[in-house]
Amino acid sequence: MVAFKEKHLKRVAIYLIVGIFFFLLFDFFQEIKTIKRHKNEILENTAYQTFFKNLLYRRWIAMHGGVYVPVSEETPSNPYLKVENKDIYTTDSVHLTLVNPAYMTRQAFNLNKSLGSGEIEKITSLDPINPINTPDAWEQKALKIFKDSIMYYAEFDTINGKEYYRYMRALVVEESCFKCHQYQGYQLGDVRGGISVAIPMDQYKERGQRVLFAKGRSNAIVFLLVLGVVLVFYWSVHRMLKKELKLKREKDQKNDEIEQIFEHTPMSIFVVNKDLNLVNANTLGKEMIGVEDLKRNQMQIGQAIGCAYFIDSIDVNDCFKYCAKYQSGDSCELAELIKYSFVSNQNQFKNKLNFDIKVQDRIDVRNYEVSTVHLTQNEQDSVLLMVDDVTEMAKNERELKLINARLKGVESIIYYKAKSTHDLLNSALEEIINYTGSDTGAVYYYDEVKGVFILNNWSDSFSLSLPDAVKHSAKLNNLNCLTSAVKFKKPIIRNDSNEHYSFYKNGAEKGLKSLTIPIIKDGTTQAVVWVASKTKTYSDFDAQQVLLLLDAAWVLLERMDLMDKSLQ
Structure with missing residues (x-):
């Protein structure tokens, strides 16, 4: 039983450790999937915010019909802008040029790039006024998609050997756009181009790797903690089971010694219950009653020893119901001795009794020394009956x-x-x-x-x-x-x-x-x-x-x- 518990304990410990390991591994892979899913959401949201920012200040510029700024090396007069009063001079003879939304957007993109954000922003169209706004192959694909009333397009692409998340959203012709683009024949609400945003993936991959590393580290710590707890639990229970096994072995050894003493005691020993039924018998006891295998509670002591007064059945509710001598009013010394042991809870030693034993058609008087020991095991009372045949000695x-x-x-x-x-x-x-x-x-x-x-x-x-x-x-x-x-x-x-x-x-x-x-x-x-x-x-x-x-x-x-x- 203890060996089974120890084997079961090992199995439970292994199952628990393996289960926790695979659970944490599953949690780690779920984190990877979550990062991938959130990466797309974050990239799309980031690209949209960049687009919306550009759209916001474009509308502000368009709302005011453009902004005049001093002409400089960084901001020369726009040769592709064909509007009246494109260049003006102040009373102080300062040369000012009109910066329209497209011009301002390109300068903002260049400024963002110079600050090292890594993002590539571009305003483009299938019919650009400024050749610098000519779309590349991916942008052409996106602009063509916009013709089908799809307002944005995004996917992963490679630019100069690096991976980018590319996002483009359509720019729709508004009333403020006609000042610069009326000669191109656009109608209100037409798609006249789009703003393209390319976000480099290096920083997001690095960020994802940091998150995964942190997740892996935390899962590993959790696993090691659980492993430690399981091992401590296993070793503590294992020690307890070893102690229990040791005690069981000692108990079994004692029981074996008791069993050996019981079996090899040089006198007949019987274990009898309150109904005078035999519960057990040692080797000499079995030899005495002539059986090899004694079935529990299947034989009366009187029947076993061949008592001349034993009867097979009688309709009485008494522990002496199989004793004709007792039923006739006479006292059965053996039955009374057993009964006294149960009632008094006292042991009796070397009582000299004479039994009338029926042998075929005659009755032999046998002389015995009988001792009784009262036993209580598993809340069951019984009497250890030690019978020594002293007939020859008496003779x-x-x-x-x-x-x-x-x-x-x-x-x-x-x-x-x-x-x-x-x-x-x-x-x-x-x-x-x-x-x-x-x-x-x-x-x-x-x-x-x-x-x-x-x-x-x-x-x-x-x-x-x-x-x-x-x-x-x-x-x-x-x-x-x-x-x-x-x-x-x-x-x-x-x-x-x-x-x-x-x-x-x-x-x-x-x-x-x-x-x-x-x-x-x-x-x-x-x-x-x-x-x-x-x-x-x-x-x-x-x-x-x-x-x-x-x-x-x-x-x-x-x-x-x-x-x-x-x-x-």
Whole structure:
């Protein structure tokens, strides 16, 4: 995102600089066009003002019929003026000559030229009286145009290799003109010639260049100022973006570290919302629930861990709507723990919970240590649920306790002062019943030659008796688990409470689970120990530990037999 902003910033800065450059360039060319347009207007206006000035003093001279001035080298008598009293003398014998409008105009033009104005002014006609007023080629073209009732003509032309703006305006015959020109046959209102003005372009070009240079300089200054502002803005924003990028990288690095910790924490971690929906899970969490890709808010925590009380749908508006245990009025420890974290905003650590997990058609009890951490991100509350499966650890702890109990049982058997072998077996049976948490039990000797079980003793915890047919002995084919233990020479575990025991009075009604252990010496079955319970579920571990107890008891029993035989 920051890289995109920086790229966008560069693009905006470039577009702005290029845009300002082309705008100022366009403004400069518009100034050139304006100067050209105004140049023509200025030249035409200047030429017209010059013409109007000449026309003004011509009319003043004509209004007075001419002006007498002293004859001099600069102002000799006009040989082309044919009027009466052209030359007169004053009483002081001063020679005066009449200066008509044309004569005066030529002298004014010469004076203007001598002052260095650079302009070329001329009075001319297609039928001039004075040859000096003969028109050149351009003036002839303009005078001919005047015949079409066009009163002025202007264009750029070259005179002696220099560029001039040439302007000519027609002179119309007025009443005052007839004094000098009546013999030429003009009528009132006729065009009898014109005044030509040629303005040199050098000074205007120089002036235009100065204006353009000033305009270019001002535009360049504006561009440099804008460029400076844009660059300062760009570098300031660039620094800010670099700082933001640095912070983002640090944040991303921290997030990556947190993500790595989250993903590789050696326990299952889930993020759960208030509806008990899974928002996220780490690697072990996904492995635990058996998914590779966890979709947000698509799975309940109960569904994920395979809770035996999870139900797919129920029409209740509660965060525990998927918990059949909760709906039945019982408390769900996991749901209550999560709910408490949301309500109290407090974290909980290493709560020991037992979950009933449904595995195919059976329910396994799993032991977990569960911790919760309340989270608030983007104004959304959630709970970080850390679940550590300690079932095996708990099992090991339980087995360790059983081993310790078995060792105590062995110790009790070893140090028990038995009065007889029958008494010793009774004591051993009581230890085994206590150790396994059984309700009842019995010890049978077994005659492998005859295939007969001989009852040694029942436990005293129940008043039990055998049917008369099997009270002291029984044949091999009729005694269920006892027979199987002898036949297969291994412990027989029956955890089905519907089992029948033919050697046990009313056994079909008792609903017992049982563990049968054969005592084998030198490959032959010496005896069989049978224990049973209504509630206890027996395991291979129980069988192994009972075997160890029986081995210790049987060693003592054999020692007692040897001692009895030595006394005979």
